Amino acid sequence: MSTQPTQIRFARPAQGVPDNDTWAVTHEPVPDPQDGEITIKVRYLSIDPAIKGWITDKKSYIEAVKPGEVMRGFGVAEVIASRSDYFKVGDFCTGFTGIQTHATMDSRQLRKIDPNLAPLSRFMGGLGMPGFTAYFGLLDIGNPQPGETVVVSSAAGAVGHVVAQIAKLKGCRVVGIAGGPEKCAYLRDDLKLDAVIDYREGSLLEALSEAAPKGVDVYFDGVGGETLDAVLMIANRHARIIACGAVSTYAQMDAPQGLKNYTLVITQSLMIKGFTMRDYMHRIKEAFVDLLTWEHEGKIVFREHILEGIECYPDAVKMIFAGKNNGKLMIKLGD
Amino acid sequence: MSTQPTQIRFARPAQGVPDNDTWAVTHEPVPDPQDGEITIKVRYLSIDPAIKGWITDKKSYIEAVKPGEVMRGFGVAEVIASRSDYFKVGDFCTGFTGIQTHATMDSRQLRKIDPNLAPLSRFMGGLGMPGFTAYFGLLDIGNPQPGETVVVSSAAGAVGHVVAQIAKLKGCRVVGIAGGPEKCAYLRDDLKLDAVIDYREGSLLEALSEAAPKGVDVYFDGVGGETLDAVLMIANRHARIIACGAVSTYAQMDAPQGLKNYTLVITQSLMIKGFTMRDYMHRIKEAFVDLLTWEHEGKIVFREHILEGIECYPDAVKMIFAGKNNGKLMIKLGD
Numbered sequence: 001m002s003t004q005p006t007q008i009r010f011a012r013p014a015q016g017v018p019d020n021d022t023w024a025v026t027h028e029p030v031p032d033p034q035d036g037e038i039t040i041k042v043r044y045l046s047i048d049p050a051i052k053g054w055i056t057d058k059k060s061y062i063e064a065v066k067p068g069e070v071m072r073g074f075g076v077a078e079v080i081a082s083r084s085d086y087f088k089v090g091d092f093c094t095g096f097t098g099i100q101t102h103a104t105m106d107s108r109q110l111r112k113i114d115p116n117l118a119p120l121s122r123f124m125g126g127l128g129m130p131g132f133t134a135y136f137g138l139l140d141i142g143n144p145q146p147g148e149t150v151v152v153s154s155a156a157g158a159v160g161h162v163v164a165q166i167a168k169l170k171g172c173r174v175v176g177i178a179g180g181p182e183k184c185a186y187l188r189d190d191l192k193l194d195a196v197i198d199y200r201e202g203s204l205l206e207a208l209s210e211a212a213p214k215g216v217d218v219y220f221d222g223v224g225g226e227t228l229d230a231v232l233m234i235a236n237r238h239a240r241i242i243a244c245g246a247v248s249t250y251a252q253m254d255a256p257q258g259l260k261n262y263t264l265v266i267t268q269s270l271m272i273k274g275f276t277m278r279d280y281m282h283r284i285k286e287a288f289v290d291l292l293t294w295e296h297e298g299k300i301v302f303r304e305h306i307l308e309g310i311e312c313y314p315d316a317v318k319m320i321f322a323g324k325n326n327g328k329l330m331i332k333l334g335d
Numbered sequence: 336m337s338t339q340p341t342q343i344r345f346a347r348p349a350q351g352v353p354d355n356d357t358w359a360v361t362h363e364p365v366p367d368p369q370d371g372e373i374t375i376k377v378r379y380l381s382i383d384p385a386i387k388g389w390i391t392d393k394k395s396y397i398e399a400v401k402p403g404e405v406m407r408g409f410g411v412a413e414v415i416a417s418r419s420d421y422f423k424v425g426d427f428c429t430g431f432t433g434i435q436t437h438a439t440m441d442s443r444q445l446r447k448i449d450p451n452l453a454p455l456s457r458f459m460g461g462l463g464m465p466g467f468t469a470y471f472g473l474l475d476i477g478n479p480q481p482g483e484t485v486v487v488s489s490a491a492g493a494v495g496h497v498v499a500q501i502a503k504l505k506g507c508r509v510v511g512i513a514g515g516p517e518k519c520a521y522l523r524d525d526l527k528l529d530a531v532i533d534y535r536e537g538s539l540l541e542a543l544s545e546a547a548p549k550g551v552d553v554y555f556d557g558v559g560g561e562t563l564d565a566v567l568m569i570a571n572r573h574a575r576i577i578a579c580g581a582v583s584t585y586a587q588m589d590a591p592q593g594l595k596n597y598t599l600v601i602t603q604s605l606m607i608k609g610f611t612m613r614d615y616m617h618r619i620k621e622a623f624v625d626l627l628t629w630e631h632e633g634k635i636v637f638r639e640h641i642l643e644g645i646e647c648y649p650d651a652v653k654m655i656f657a658g659k660n661n662g663k664l665m666i667k668l669g670d
Contacts, residue, residue, distance in 0.1 A: 053602065224597050238614075243600045259594035262559050265578045265609035267388065272607040274600035279573075 005030050008099040008313045010055050010065045017321040018051065020314045023071065030102040033083045039104045040077035042097050044306075046124045047316045047329040048074065048158075049245060071099040071313075076113070076123045087112065094123050101310055101333055117292065125328035126162055126302030127291055129277055134162035134220075135287040136280040137242045139170075141273045142218040146171030149212045151231055154222035155193070156183035156303075158328035159244065162291075163220045164193055165300045172218070175211040177204075177227065179323050186326065190301075205230045220244060224259075232261040235270055243274035303327025309334060340365045343434040343648045345390050345400045352656040353386065355649045358406065365437040368418045374439045375412035377432050379641075381459045382651045382664040383409065383493075384580060406434040406648075411448070411458045422447065429458050436645055436668055452627065460663035461497055461637030462626055464612055469497035469555075470622035471615040472577045474505075476608045477553040481506030484547045486566055489557035490528070491518035491638075493663035494579065497626075498555045499528055500635045507553070510546040512539075512562065514658050521661065525636075540565045555579060559594075567596040570605055578609035638662025644669060 004027050011024040033039050054072045057064045065072050075097030079087045084107035087093065095110040097103055113123050125131060137159075144150050150167040154160040155176030164187065167174045175195045176187040188196045195211035197204065208216075208230055215236035221228050222245035231241070265272065280287075294300040305325045307316055310333055320329050339362050346359040368374050389407045392399045400407050410432030414422045419442035422428065430445040432438055448458050460466060472494075479485050485502040489495040490511030499522065502509045510530045511522040523531045530546035532539065543551075543565055550571035556563055557580035566576070600607065615622075629635040640660045642651050645668055655664050 053598075228597075243597070245601065259597050262563075262578070262594050263388075265607060266580065267609070267611065269608075269610045269614050271609070272600060273604075274602070274606070275604045276602065279604050 005102040006100060006310050007070045008310065010067055010069055010071050012067055013055065013057075014052075018055065018314075018317050022055070022317075023314050025311070031104050033081050033104050035083050036106055036108070037104055038079050038084050038087045038093075038107045038110070039081035039102065040093065040097060040110070041080045041102055042075045042077045042100065042333050043092075043120055044076040044124045045097070045099060045310070045313070045331040045333065046074040046129070047313075047320050047325075047331065048129075049320055051317060052321075072096060073099040074124065074129060076120050076128075077103075077110075082107070092120065094128060099310070099313055118295075121304050121306060121330060121332070122302060124330045125158060125304050126295065126300070127288060130158035130328050131162050131291050131302070132280065132284050132287040133244060133277055134159045134166060135291060136277075136283070137244050137275060138163050138166050138218070138220055140280070141242045141275060142220065142240045144170050144172045144218045147173070148217035149173045149175065149214055149236075150218040150220065151175045151177065151208070151212060151216050152220045152222075153177045153199075153227050154245070154323075155187055155196075156326060157222060157323075158325075160220070160222055161187075161191065161303055161327060162300070164191055166294075167218070167220075168192070169294065169299055173212070173214075175208070175216075183326065186303075199227065205233055209234055215239075218242070228259060229261050232259075232264045232270070235264065235268055237268050239268065239270050241270060241272040243272055305329045307331045340437040341435060341645050342405045343645065345402055345404055345406050347402055348390065348392075349387075353390065353649075353652050357390070357652075358649050360646070366439050368416050368439050370418050371441060371443070372439055373414050373419050373422045373428075373442045373445070374416035374437065375428065375432060375445070376415045376437055377410045377412045377435065377668050378427075378455055379411040379459045380432070380434060380645070380648070380666040380668065381409040381464070382648075382655050382660075382666065383464075384655055386652060387656075407431060408434040409459065409464060411455050411463075412438075412445075417442070427455065427458075429463065434645070434648055453630075456639050456641060456665060456667070457637060459665045460493060460639050461630065461635070462623060465493035465663055466497050466626050466637070467615065467619050467622040468579060468612055469494045469501060470626060471612075471618070472579050472610060473498050473501050473553070473555055475615070476577045476610060477555065477575045479505050479507045479553045482508070483552035484508045484510065484549055484571075485553040485555065486510045486512065486543070486547060486551050487555045487557075488512045488534075488562050489580070489658075490522055490531075491661060492557065492658075493660075495555070495557055496522075496526065496638055496662060497635070499526055501629075502553070502555075503527070504629065504634055508547075508549075510543070510551075518661065521638075534562065540568055544569055550574075553577070563594060564596050567594075567599045567605070570599065570603055572603050574603065574605050576605060576607040578607055640664045642666045 007026045009024045014022045076094045079091040092113050092115045093110040150172040152160050152164045155164050156178040173194045176193045177197045184196045184198045187193045197207045219231045219241045305327050342361045344359045349357045411429045414426040427448050427450045428445040485507040487495050487499045490499050491513040508529045511528045512532045514535050519531045519533045522528045532542045554566045554576045640662050
């Protein structure tokens with residue numbers, strides 16, 4: 001192998017946001033592939049808020065990573081050796097590659113992608129899990145109708161900016177919530193949302209009431225906590241809340257902020273529906289085709305925030321929890 | 336009119352559970368019906384936990400009752416004078432009669448019922464709103480499948496005991512939660528539920544884990560609060576939570592207990608769906624026919640707790656919030 005293989009391992013549990021002590025770097029050689037296995041060279045690594053859940057030993061949709069193990073992570077990779085009938089050298093794939101530069105693994109754990117369809121980075125973002133998450137969450141659960149008001153939190157984030165644009169495509173009034181003037185300017189000026197709220201400024205409930213004078217019909221919730229409570233206050237009857245993330249509670253999982261306005265769920269006949277992409281893996285081609293077509297037609301843009309080099313992983317994790325990324329955060333690995 | 340008309344009015348707002356000071360009794364004559372109106376003599380009055388919401392000036396599915404107004408309430412009544420084409424004297428009807436012995440009102444506000452089909456009290460209980468609420472909440476939202484585990488809170492209550500029996504009919508493992516030995520004995524010995532939990536005894540989460548060893552697929556939630564949080568802890572992937580009541584928070588509406596386990600809604604792909612009967616009024620015949628048939632076939636029993644005389648209304652309200660009723664609580668009015 002031309003470069004030294006590098007792994008980022010989960011070293012020890014983190015109170016709150018993971019920091020440098022949470023991780024350990026190793027340089028172990030990668031074994032040759034056995035029957036059915038392939039060896040891959042990772043090109044892009046995805047940075048996701050779900051990281052916090054993966055290293056927290058609590059009931060979840062997926063087993064927790066144990067101390068000493070290579071950190072879980074999503075990547076796009078090139079096949080550099082193959083003993084699988086399904087992949088040949090030079091193919092590209094995506095899946096849980098782990099936070100490492102190289103890996104040898106069962107080929108069935110990876111999904112083949114066509115690098116001629118879009119830049120590789122796109123398969124980590126708008127044409128990957130964040131895009132699919134936006135697509136199925138908004139359309140399958142939210143079912144937005146023309147003229148309805150859709151509120152999106154983390155609206156400048158990897159998933160949120162795609163949700164906001166699909167909702168615009170569907171003829172909705174779209175209200176984006178984000179933190180800080182740069183993100184809000186992006187949502188207002190570039191994505192042309194109907195209203196933008198900086199949650200760091202003033203009363204969220206007042207701002208929401210002004211931005212959604214006809215109430216809220218669909219809320220794509222990436223943060224939970226107080227934002228969700230505020231949206232519930234102005235939710236219209238039969239509103240749909242897509243529970244996709246609870247970033248506000250990830251760093252305080254032991255004593256999370258409780259949802260206070262549960263009574264409104266009853267009296268307003270609201271639906272709160274959670275999901276993970278596991279529910280939709282059998283349908284991702286639907287999302288891929290639509291998202292690719294919309295991008296080609298200039299109806300949607302995918303914003304990517306690309307860092308370089310696996311050694312910046314600890315900082316990238318801090319960045320995503322501080323909300324300092326603009327669009328989908330990923331790491332490009334060198335050749 | 337043969338008896339003196341009596342009205343129970345909402346006198347002043349209540350902190351917590353309404354008490355005697357919340358109400359005022361008046362004896363005002365009932366006007367003669369005008370075109371389209373009927374005069375009714377109320378036979379049964381329903382006592383519902385929703386009362387607390389009706390006298391709380393907070394966004395809800397229905398306008399709050401104002402001080403001085405006759406208290407809102409559901410009743411079964413006989414038509415004693417009519418200037419409506421739809422009702423004749425001697426007909427029976429149900430609807431928001433108000434907490435009073437007599438009323439003159441627009442006939443379109445009431446729904447005709449056939450007293451030959453069942454005892455009048457039944458239209459307040461199993462063949463009325465509580466039965467319909469159980470039916471649509473469990474079947475339309477919960478969609479329970481044979482072999483699945485269904486948990487019902489307030490399982491000995493007006494709605495809960497119907498939910499539990501329908502779930503048994505559908506081939507589910509049914510776990511009932513109630514307070515006190517009498518109710519638990521009823522659920523275990525009379526309704527033959529698979530497991531019964533007295534929430535006043537020991538750890539609810541431990542008891543639930545034991546009663547639902549394969550996890551929870553459907554939860555009919557009539558209480559909210561800590562019980563909901565406990566059920567979320569052992570909810571299976573894609574479980575459905577029917578949000579039908581939040582009795583635990585009604586008496587502390589200003590500072591309710593927050594829902595703490597929201598993150599599980601995401602990671603387990605849970606659905607929490609609220610509803611009120613307003614969503615299903617166009618479909619009540621479906622519920623009526625099935626419930627009536629099941630009662631005739633001996634597959635379901637409807638438990639009624641009947642008090643007598645409109646003057647016991649304040650005590651009846653206290654009783655429902657103390658959970659001291661066994662089955663559907665109602666007041667029978669004298670002739």
